[in-house]
Amino acid sequence: MKIFDTLSGNEKEIDSSGKVRIYLCGVTVYDESHIGHARTIIVFDILRRHLESGGIEVELVQNFTDVDDKIINRAKRENVLASAISSRYIQEYYDEFDALNVKRAAKYPKATEHIQDMLNLVQGLVDKKIAYVSKNGVYFSVAKFPDYGKLSKKKTEDLISGARVEVDQAKNDPLDFALWKFSDSDPSWESPWGRGRPGWHIECSTMSLKYLGENFEIHGGGRDLIFPHHENEIAQSEAYSNKPYAKIWMHVGMITIDGEKMSKSLGNIKSIKSLLKSWSPNVLRIFCIAGHYSKPIDYSEELLKEHETNWNKARLAYHKLIQTEKDGQPIEDIDSTLSQIKSEFSKAIDENLNTHMALSAFYRLVTICLVNEEHLTKSLSEKIISIFEEMMNVLGLRIEKVSEEEKVHIQSLIKQREEFRQQKKYEEADGIRDKLAAKGIELKDEIHQTIWMKKE
RNA sequence: GGUGAGGUGGCAGAGCGGUUAUGCGUGGGCCUGCAAAGCCUAUACAAGGGGGUUCAACUCCCUCCCUCACCUCCA
Numbered sequence: 001m002k003i004f005d006t007l008s009g010n011e012k013e014i015d016s017s018g019k020v021r022i023y024l025c026g027v028t029v030y031d032e033s034h035i036g037h038a039r040t041i042i043v044f045d046i047l048r049r050h051l052e053s054g055g056i057e058v059e060l061v062q063n064f065t066d067v068d069d070k071i072i073n074r075a076k077r078e079n080v081l082a083s084a085i086s087s088r089y090i091q092e093y094y095d096e097f098d099a100l101n102v103k104r105a106a107k108y109p110k111a112t113e114h115i116q117d118m119l120n121l122v123q124g125l126v127d128k129k130i131a132y133v134s135k136n137g138v139y140f141s142v143a144k145f146p147d148y149g150k151l152s153k154k155k156t157e158d159l160i161s162g163a164r165v166e167v168d169q170a171k172n173d174p175l176d177f178a179l180w181k182f183s184d185s186d187p188s189w190e191s192p193w194g195r196g197r198p199g200w201h202i203e204c205s206t207m208s209l210k211y212l213g214e215n216f217e218i219h220g221g222g223r224d225l226i227f228p229h230h231e232n233e234i235a236q237s238e239a240y241s242n243k244p245y246a247k248i249w250m251h252v253g254m255i256t257i258d259g260e261k262m263s264k265s266l267g268n269i270k271s272i273k274s275l276l277k278s279w280s281p282n283v284l285r286i287f288c289i290a291g292h293y294s295k296p297i298d299y300s301e302e303l304l305k306e307h308e309t310n311w312n313k314a315r316l317a318y319h320k321l322i323q324t325e326k327d328g329q330p331i332e333d334i335d336s337t338l339s340q341i342k343s344e345f346s347k348a349i350d351e352n353l354n355t356h357m358a359l360s361a362f363y364r365l366v367t368i369c370l371v372n373e374e375h376l377t378k379s380l381s382e383k384i385i386s387i388f389e390e391m392m393n394v395l396g397l398r399i400e401k402v403s404e405e406e407k408v409h410i411q412s413l414i415k416q417r418e419e420f421r422q423q424k425k426y427e428e429a430d431g432i433r434d435k436l437a438a439k440g441i442e443l444k445d446e447i448h449q450t451i452w453m454k455k456e
Numbered sequence: 457g458g459u460g461a462g463g464u465g466g467c468a469g470a471g472c473g474g475u476u477a478u479g480c481g482u483g484g485g486c487c488u489g490c491a492a493a494g495c496c497u498a499u500a501c502a503a504g505g506g507g508g509u510u511c512a513a514c515u516c517c518c519u520c521c522c523u524c525a526c527c528u529c530c531a
Contacts, residue, residue, distance in 0.1 A: 006460095009460095024531095025531075026531085027530095027531070028529085028530080028531095033531090034531085036530090036531055037531045038531085039531070040531040041531075068529085069529080070529070070530095149459095152459070152460080152526075152527080153459055153460065154458075154459060154526090154527070155458080155459090157458095158457085158458045158459075158527080159458085159527070200529085221531060222530075222531030223460090223461085223525065223526075223531080224525075224526065224529095224530055224531065225530075225531070226460085226525095226526070227459090227526060227527060228526095228527085228528085229529095229530085251531095252531070253461085253525085254524085254525065254530095254531075255531085256524075256525090259523075259524070260524085261524080261525070261530090262531095263529095263530065264529090264530080265529085265530085290468080290469075290479095291468085291469065291470095292469090292470080294461075295461075295462075295469095296461085296462090296524065296525075298468095300467095300468095302467075302468090302480090302481095303467090303468065303480095305480090306467085306468070306479075306480045306481085307468095307479095307480095309479090309480070310479070310480080312493085313493090313494085316493070316494075348470095354470080354471095356469065356470060356478095357470060357471080357478095359479095360469095360470075360477080360478055360479075363478080363479075364478085370494065370495075371494095371495070371496095373494085373495085421489075424489070426489055426490070429489085429490095430489095430490075430491085433491080442492075442493095443491090443492085444491090444492060444493050444494080445488075445489095445490095445491080445492085445493090446487085446488095446493085446494075447487065447488085451493090451494095453493095
């Protein structure tokens with residue numbers, strides 16, 4: 001499988017000779033997660049699911065940044081400890097991403113639980129004289145790392161001339177960044193250089209090294225992390241280990257709203273929590289993967305509605321498949337069509353995670369079910385169901401199953417209702433429909449049969 | 457100002473040097489106790505502007521214009 005590598009600017013084959021180790025930069029837990037976070041995480045979820053479906057072992061590590069100025073400010077405002085804020089939002093994170101059917105990572109390391117590891121790394125950089133101690137903290141000396149800028153394609157001269165680089169008297173060079181910041185207030189830890197807390201970038205270098213080793217397969221996150229976060233991570237990690245850091249850098253595009261990036265400061269956030277109130281997790285997932293991951297997606301209700309329409313068709317098709325009992329002559333050439341769709345689907349994902357194309361293959365399968373209803377036989381349905389479920393599994397889409405017992409019950413009610421309808425006792429028939437609706441089962445009358453569907 | 461990614465039919469969006477992607481929407485029809493859906497059919501002569509390369513460009517090259525992101529914390 002190939003992925004576009006930001007560092008080399010080319011698509012690169014993922015080294016799957018062994019376990020595929022992936023480090024994903026997670027969220028800073030100071031507030032609710034939004035659909036932009038969800039997009040990045042869902043994209044990596046699909047990457048992981050696809051590799052795993054091909055029998056490749058994946059080890060995904062995703063951090064929580066739980067020490068940060070925003071967390072501290074919020075804690076002050078609410079007059080609680082910083083850890084109270086971070087643990088609240090970590091819990092919400094789990095609740096929401098479980099609801100979105102995102103597979104749990106192998107490990108969710110927290111910065112605050114790796115202070116000593118970070119200090120060791122800083123010590124290594126100080127020993128090598130790549131980091132230095134100033135009055136505000138310990139800084140990384142960018143000038144000592146000649147490759148600085150290779151990921152974001154920036155020249156250090158350009159960065160210096162850019163007026164937006166913060167001027168800080170405590171630094172030797174305006175480009176230098178903090179590895180350790182001196183501070184006495186909560187949260188803070190002792191260090192050989194003075195009490196304080198870690199800089200942002202050091203946690204990812206430390207925790208990826210600790211859990212995935214020196215030269216792991218994929219490192220990623222949102223596009224907005226390329227600079228300075230990932231650039232600085234490379235500098236620290238490679239200066240420390242003298243070895244190349246990640247083999248592939250993968251970055252996911254932003255979600256915009258009215259053409260502007262979704263961000264807290266603009267106040268145009270769509271939180272996952274609020275979106276889950278109006279849209280099913282499946283629709284939200286489709287929304288996040290309907291365009292290519294490298295490009296931005298502009299949020300709109302209309303777009304969500306469109307995906308909901310499409311997804312409803314898929315649900316209908318699936319329910320038809322599982323309710324097909326009849327036998328007969330299947331469609332000609334169906335096997336070759338099915339295998340074609342199947343291979344198109346996985347090829348699309350193999351080629352730089354083209355989920356858009358994969359999704360269109362999936363919808364083609366849906367259309368086959370809806371158009372060829374007359375020819376759908378039990379054996380054919382079973383065949384299609386297995387492909388259908390395979391695809392849903394890779395995309396992380398999920399249709400709730402009903403128990404055998406419940407199924408029998410629904411069928412008998414449908415049969416009863418059918419009898420009422422034959423006798424034109426519509427009130428009774430509608431009564432049954434309402435009764436099922438109350439249980440989350442909706443009915444669709446068709447010419448030869450009534451299809452039931454689990455509501456979402 | 458620098459760096460990167462883009463500009464495709466009403467909207468969303470891929471692929472591809474030469475054969476209408478597709479979906480949504482919209483019009484018409486079928487089906488139908490109602491409901492909801494579904495199916496059929498029609499519909500867009502799309503490629504930011506200007507140059508080039510080529511027998512042939514939406515697809516490659518140059519140039520101009522525009523949009524977005526990053527250059528400060530950010531998925």
